[in-house]
Amino acid sequence: MLSAPLPTVEINPAEAPVAVVIWLHGLGADGHDFEPIVPELHLPADLPIRFVFPHAPEMAVTAFGGQRARAWFDFDPGGGVDSPGLEKSVRQVRDLIQYEIDSGTPAERILLAGFSQGGVLAFHTALYYPKRLAGILALSTFLADSESLGSEKARVNAQIPILMCHGQQDAVLPMALGKSALEALQGSGYAIEWREYPMGHEVCMEEIQEISRWLQSVLAVNS
Numbered sequence: 001m002l003s004a005p006l007p008t009v010e011i012n013p014a015e016a017p018v019a020v021v022i023w024l025h026g027l028g029a030d031g032h033d034f035e036p037i038v039p040e041l042h043l044p045a046d047l048p049i050r051f052v053f054p055h056a057p058e059m060a061v062t063a064f065g066g067q068r069a070r071a072w073f074d075f076d077p078g079g080g081v082d083s084p085g086l087e088k089s090v091r092q093v094r095d096l097i098q099y100e101i102d103s104g105t106p107a108e109r110i111l112l113a114g115f116s117q118g119g120v121l122a123f124h125t126a127l128y129y130p131k132r133l134a135g136i137l138a139l140s141t142f143l144a145d146s147e148s149l150g151s152e153k154a155r156v157n158a159q160i161p162i163l164m165c166h167g168q169q170d171a172v173l174p175m176a177l178g179k180s181a182l183e184a185l186q187g188s189g190y191a192i193e194w195r196e197y198p199m200g201h202e203v204c205m206e207e208i209q210e211i212s213r214w215l216q217s218v219l220a221v222n223s
Contacts, residue, residue: 006055007055008053009052009054009055010053015048017048018109019105020100020111020217021113022052022097023114024056024095025121027061028062028095029043031054033115034053035210039207041165052096056072063075063077069158072085072120077101077116083144083145097133107131108134109134111215112137113137113138114138116141117141118140127153127157132160135161135214135218137162137214139165140173141178158190160190161193161214163192165196166178166194166196167197168197172201178196181211
């Protein structure tokens with residue numbers, strides 16, 4: 001029997017899923033953080049989607065004064081992203097994707113979503129993944145490394161659908177960081193849907209409704 005490479009929270013539809021969304025939480029949260037959002041999406045019964053919410057491992061986090069917390073990589077507000085830690089998490093998420101592929105879902109029906117630090121990981125995994133994926137949902141986040149997009153990005157995902165959402169009053173990751181990522185991605189040829197909302201480092205109901213619309217559009221099954 002197959003076993004997932006990371007501990008996860010899973011929400012499975014009543015019928016066999018036609019797609020899988022792997023949703024990555026933010027710094028200091030866990031896989032339960034976005035679990036309540038699934039029923040709020042009000043997805044139609046004829047689009048059964050499996051949601052997988054992995055738990056990041058615990059580690060000492062510089063931004064938290066060295067206290068241990070669930071994190072996809074160490075983060076120092078003054079020093080930026082821990083690249084080796086990020087790459088380690090990329091490998092773990094790739095293993096999650098492979099687990100879903102081995103369980104019967106093709107890569108092109110697997111979508112990566114992430115909030116904050118989880119969004120950084122979603123970008124860094126999907127943009128360089130060697131098989132076509134369904135899409136990237138990037139919430140209140142930024143791009144860890146735009147320099148390598150030109151030379152290292154995966155051509156097979158050059159047209160990947162991307163929805164970016166950000167709060168205009170985000171004091172944790174200011175919207176300027178999101179806009180910088182937007183410009184870098186557009187400069188590398190990606191087509192982005194961008195939405196901003198009068199909120200902080202969080203999600204709002206209007207955003208959830210937009211996410212639902214986008215997921216239904218991206219993951220629709222042609223009859």
